[in-house]
Amino acid sequence: xxxxxxxxxxxxxxxxxxxxxxxxxxxxxxxxxxxxxxxxxxxxxxxxxxxxxxxxxxxxxxxxxxxxxxxxxxxxxxxxxxxxxxxxxxxxxxxxxxxxxxxxxxxx
Amino acid sequence: xxxxxxxxxxxxxxxxxxxxxxxxxxxxxxxxxxxxxxxxxxxxxxxxxxxxxxxxxxxxxxxxxxxxxxxxxxxxxxxxxxxxxxxxxxxxxxxxxxxxxxxxxxxxxxxxxxxxxxxx
Numbered sequence: 001x002x003x004x005x006x007x008x009x010x011x012x013x014x015x016x017x018x019x020x021x022x023x024x025x026x027x028x029x030x031x032x033x034x035x036x037x038x039x040x041x042x043x044x045x046x047x048x049x050x051x052x053x054x055x056x057x058x059x060x061x062x063x064x065x066x067x068x069x070x071x072x073x074x075x076x077x078x079x080x081x082x083x084x085x086x087x088x089x090x091x092x093x094x095x096x097x098x099x100x101x102x103x104x105x106x107x108x
Numbered sequence: 109x110x111x112x113x114x115x116x117x118x119x120x121x122x123x124x125x126x127x128x129x130x131x132x133x134x135x136x137x138x139x140x141x142x143x144x145x146x147x148x149x150x151x152x153x154x155x156x157x158x159x160x161x162x163x164x165x166x167x168x169x170x171x172x173x174x175x176x177x178x179x180x181x182x183x184x185x186x187x188x189x190x191x192x193x194x195x196x197x198x199x200x201x202x203x204x205x206x207x208x209x210x211x212x213x214x215x216x217x218x219x220x221x222x223x224x225x226x227x228x
Contacts, residue, residue, distance in 0.1 A: 043218040102152040
């Protein structure tokens, strides 16, 4: 079955730009979806498709993709963006939905 | 607004089964897939499967096939996830998540999670 690989941890200075990446074979055929998870709060869908933000998601969040790598970019990171971020995608070779291992974002 | 209210915490012994519920409101229940995702302590998200409340068809992750059963009750807008032959590694928070309008594979709305502890 397909796997998605994420860096375990990334840090960014307040107000700076950070990119969180997700790699996997399924991303050659399907867009990545990005989720934000904060302790004690419901998990939130932040980016899906080519680069779509659900209502309520700030414009500083954007998504992109190239080859087998998808990226979530936060332009001007805020303290409230500190969270765990998970990518997932569809997959045609195994389970229909697969998650990456998650990236812990620290805003310094 | 979409709300997903899940069962409270459960403690089970190894070998037992657990059946969790997820009661949906704020939308037409049969129009949207429901997924189940779990997260072991300190670990990442793991997709378990999904159910189409319109008809009840299910798709399970290969890892859980034979051990998981997802059902729904349209009269109460509730989906259930039963996991059998529990072992310590099944200790986790279990989330239900409704799909997004733009795709059944997008998990657009998440429940608060149900902690299942498997311990002798």
